[in-house]
Amino acid sequence: MNTTWKAWALCAALALPLYAHAADDALVKRGEYLAKAGDCIACHTAPHGKPFAGGLPMTTPMGAIYSTNITPDAQTGIGEYSEDDFKRAMREGVAKDGHNLYPAMPYPSYAKVNDDDMHALYAYFMNGVTPVKQANRESDIKWPLNMRWPLKFWNMAFLDKGVYRDKPGKDVAWNRGAYLIQGLGHCGSCHTPRGVAFQEKALDESGSAFLTGGLLDNWFASNLTGEHNVGLGRWSEADVAQFLKTGANQHASAFGAMASVINNSTQAMTDADVAAMSRYLKSLPSAGGSGGAAYAYDAKATKVSLTRPANDAGARVYTAYCMHCHGVDGRGFAPMLAPLAGNPNVLEKDPSSLINVTLNGTEDLVIGGIPAAYPMPKYASVLSDQQVADVVSFIRSGWGNGAPAVGAGEVGKIRKVTVK
The missing domain is CATH 1.10.760.10 (Cytochrome c-like domain)
Incomplete structure (x- = not known):
């Protein structure tokens, strides 16, 4: 028995590191999935650039800004970020050195992402992404408009720091869809109109402007409410799911930034998550639009x-x-x-x-x-x-x-x- 116990103990000792490594791999894999759900690569990869190394120009009324290097390179990326640093950047738009990020980074949406998912994302970016040494590019915004300290007041006015909480009376699929749409999916960043301070006019379904469509970078991101003509009123949940998976259905095809979302994000999501997103979107009441008569074909x-x-x-x-x-x-x-x-x-x-x-x-x-x-x-x-x-x-x-x-x-x- 003593020999048997020693053999078992040796096997257990050898198995523990293997189990820990497998758990880490699983966490990184889950973080990779969440990064796809957040479509991080679309904004943080320049045309013909290396993944997540930044440099993509984004047009604003004040001038172009450029996405940052979020690879784990210690000098030019986020390699020196602790997990708390990472969470603060994601949820509050504040970099490790304390400077504020422009709200083109959808941190008002990412503020809703829960701790477990943040942990997995951090594991992925630190262990599953190849480091790239590429310095960040300064924005084209001229002084004094390029000063970032006023963003502290922007955050005070418009940033809600609470993570998503399940809504009572709603089922699991609805809440999962709401969490993905409002959080990692950050759909409102494009599909919700913005105010004079570039803030989204609503961050969830409690606001009448939420997902009613918005003009961004010379594209109009469409209305995602139940509006009959310009929204999803004539779409079924299956239509929405088909569009998210393939970029096309009987009603429309993806274009502009949405094509990148389909290519890099939603087609890689599980059928269950896509169905949950579709469930949530189809639950939104009609809002926006012209208020005209329902569409009818005319030859x-x-x-x-x-x-x-x-x-x-x-x-x-x-x-x-x-x-x-x-x-x-x-x-x-x-x-x-x-x-x-x-x-x-x-x-x-x-x-x-x-x-x-x-x-x-x-x-x-x-x-x-x-x-x-x-x-x-x-x-x-x-x-x-x-x-x-x-x-x-x-x-x-x-x-x-x-x-x-x-x-x-x-x-x-x-x-x-x-x-x-």
Whole structure:
């Protein structure tokens, strides 16, 4: 028995380090998943840059700022951050040296992330990310607007430091979806309008402006409430889940920054988490929008397009450049080619996204490693400002869409700041 006990003790002693290592690996893996849920790589990786090394420019009304190096490099990254330093940066927007981060970093959302998830994220960034020695770039904001001490007062006014607490009366899936949407997903950072101090006008469903859509970097992030025309009112939970997993469904396709979210974040999330997010979003009441009548298809624009020659300038551009993908009837070939008839992004009062996507096309959606077959091409070098205005106006008025027309001046403004 003594020999047996010694053998067991030796095996146990040898197994303990292996078990501890396995537990650490599991924690790092969980942190990697959470980092994908937070889409950290999208903002902290510059085009053709190394992952998480920063340098991505972000446009603000005061000038461009550049994302920071969050690899565990000790000199230029966050390698010297303690876990408390990490949590403070994530939840309060304060770096290790005490300087305030600009609220382009969605720390008002990350403030809701619980301690267990913060611990896993810290484990991942310290142990699962390759260190990159790359100095951070100063912003293009000129003095005195580049001073950061006023951000302390911004935080006092707009930062809620409480982590997410489950709402009583709501089921597990709803609360999980709310936690992901409001916290790591930081959906409100783009999809909630901002006030004069660049603050989100609401941080959860208790505010009427929450997720009603917002203009950011010359794209209009769409309304995610139950609004019937420009929101998710006509979408089912399955439609929302399909969009988050693949970037397209029967109603719309992803473009702008949302394509990056699909590529780097939501497609990698579990079906259960995506279903929970869909459940939460579909629970939001109608808010925002124009308050007009519910969308109804109208075939008049199809007849105009089929007239030979078309007597509408926008219809002429549409038949030459758009009809083969989006259909003469505007209904497209979803989910591969987006419909324009009844598309919430077309019905939206703000035309920025339609102008931008016509000029600059879309980033390829890459689902499961396979690029989308028919990405939206760029037309900036092909169409004049007037032609873009004509075709966008035709689309926005056609097939019952009933959205306001667009002028060449609006196109010119977006062309000037987005076309390289």
